[in-house]
Amino acid sequence: xxxxxxxxxxxxxxxxxxxxxxxxxxxxxxxxxxxxxxxxxxxxxxxxxxxxxxxxxxxxxxxxxxxxxxxxxxxxxxxxxxxxxxxxxxxxxxxxxxxxxxxxxxxxxxxxxxxxxxxxxxxxxxxxxxxxxxxxxxxxxxxxxxxxxxxxxxxxxxxxxxxxxxxxxxxxxxxxxxxxxxxxxxxxxxxxxxxxxxxxxxxxxxxxxxxxxxxxxxxxxxxxxxxxxxxxxxxxxxxxxxxxxxxxxxxxxxxxxxxxxxxxxxxxxxxxxxxxxxxxxxxxxxxxxxx
Numbered sequence: 046x047x048x049x050x051x052x053x054x055x056x057x058x059x060x061x062x063x064x065x066x067x068x069x070x071x072x073x074x075x076x077x078x079x080x081x082x083x084x085x086x087x088x089x090x091x092x093x094x095x096x097x098x099x100x101x102x103x104x105x106x107x108x109x110x111x112x113x114x115x116x117x118x119x120x121x122x123x124x125x126x127x128x129x130x131x132x133x134x135x136x137x138x139x140x141x142x143x144x145x146x147x148x149x150x151x152x153x154x155x156x157x158x159x160x161x162x163x164x165x166x167x168x169x170x171x172x173x174x175x176x177x178x179x180x181x182x183x184x185x186x187x188x189x190x191x192x193x194x195x196x197x198x199x200x201x202x203x204x205x206x207x208x209x210x211x212x213x214x215x216x217x218x219x220x221x222x223x224x225x226x227x228x229x230x231x232x233x234x235x236x237x238x239x240x241x242x243x244x245x246x247x248x249x250x251x252x253x254x255x256x257x258x259x260x261x262x263x264x265x266x267x268x269x270x271x272x273x274x275x276x277x278x279x280x281x282x283x284x285x286x287x288x289x290x291x292x293x294x295x296x297x298x299x300x301x302x303x304x305x306x307x308x309x310x311x312x313x314x315x316x317x318x319x320x321x322x323x324x325x326x327x328x329x330x331x332x333x334x335x336x
Contacts, residue, residue: 091312098305105302119306129307132289137314139200139285140268143207147264148257150208151215156245158216159223160231169220172213180273183209188277198280206274211264218263222256223249258322266315286311 097105099115123129154172157163164171187206188197196202226249234244250257272287279288290307293300 094305094308097302098309100302102302105305119302120310122300122303123306123310127289129286129289129310132284132286133310135200135279135283136269136285136287139204139207139283140265142201142204143211143268144261144264146204147208147211147215148261151212151260152219152250152253152257154212155216155219156223156249159220160228172216176210176213180210184273184277187274191278197278198283200279200283203275203278203283203285204268206278207264207268207271210271211267214267215260215264218260219253219256222253226252262318262322265318269311269315 093108096111097108098119099117100110100113101116101118104110104113158169187209191197191199191202191206230248230252231241231244234248235241239247270287271285272291275285275288276291279285286307290304290311293304293307
């Protein structure tokens with residue numbers, strides 16, 4: 046008995062007999078075209094900013110020039126002539142402190158809502174509804190309160206103010222994450238003699254680490270990029286990077302090269318941080334979305 050080659054499926058036989066060749070589906074082509082256009086709309090401004098940060102003043106306003114000799118004079122102006130490292134440090138510790146405070150308070154609030162239905166649906170909606178207020182409506186009350194207490198130009202006061210927009214996002218991210226953790230794990234810890242607080246610290250928080258990481262990064266980015274509150278509540282000592290960057294725009298003209306250099310310097314830490322922990326970030330943001 047001689048070995049025979051496997052018989053191809055009927056659909057393949059018909060396609061071979063007709064001489065059909067694979068063709069590009071129109072819907073797939075349009076989908077890829079839209080995706081490419083969306084990616085270019087995001088990437089091209091970033092590339093143009095990076096390109097402008099490496100040009101001299103005469104080429105900064107000539108976006109059509111692609112080939113040129115790069116220069117670091119814009120970065121020298123930002124980091125040598127201006128104390129941007131001090132402003133970067135202010136942004137770093139203020140955003141980090143605000144993110145940590147948001148995680149501490151937000152994790153407790155989210156756990157209470159997820160496990161014990163504290164406040165029910167009205168409280169959950171009220172937490173999210175706070176974001177419907179435009180930030181400008183909160184600036185004047187915060188300014189008057191800080192002025193009365195002598196907290197103008199105090200970085201830690203700004204970190205506390207950032208809780209007003211960090212907490213709702215942190216709470217809503219963590220609610221879905223805590224709901225995805227089986228309550229039987231906590232019940233087993235309670236049976237073994239652990240208290241509710243011990244079960245929360247030893248069982249829930251380690252399992253919720255990806256969600257905490259995602260929420261913390263989100264809160265950090267919001268604090269790092271915030272401009273309005275920092276403009277009103279900071280001064281010479283606690284000025285942050287967004288406020289310092291806006292200071293490069295004056296009545297004498299915009300220093301476009303220095304602005305682009307400062308913008309690249311602001312984006313670099315966020316891009317690097319997201320690149321390092323992107324797996325946990327995506328998992329934390331999507332966990333609990335599908336039950």
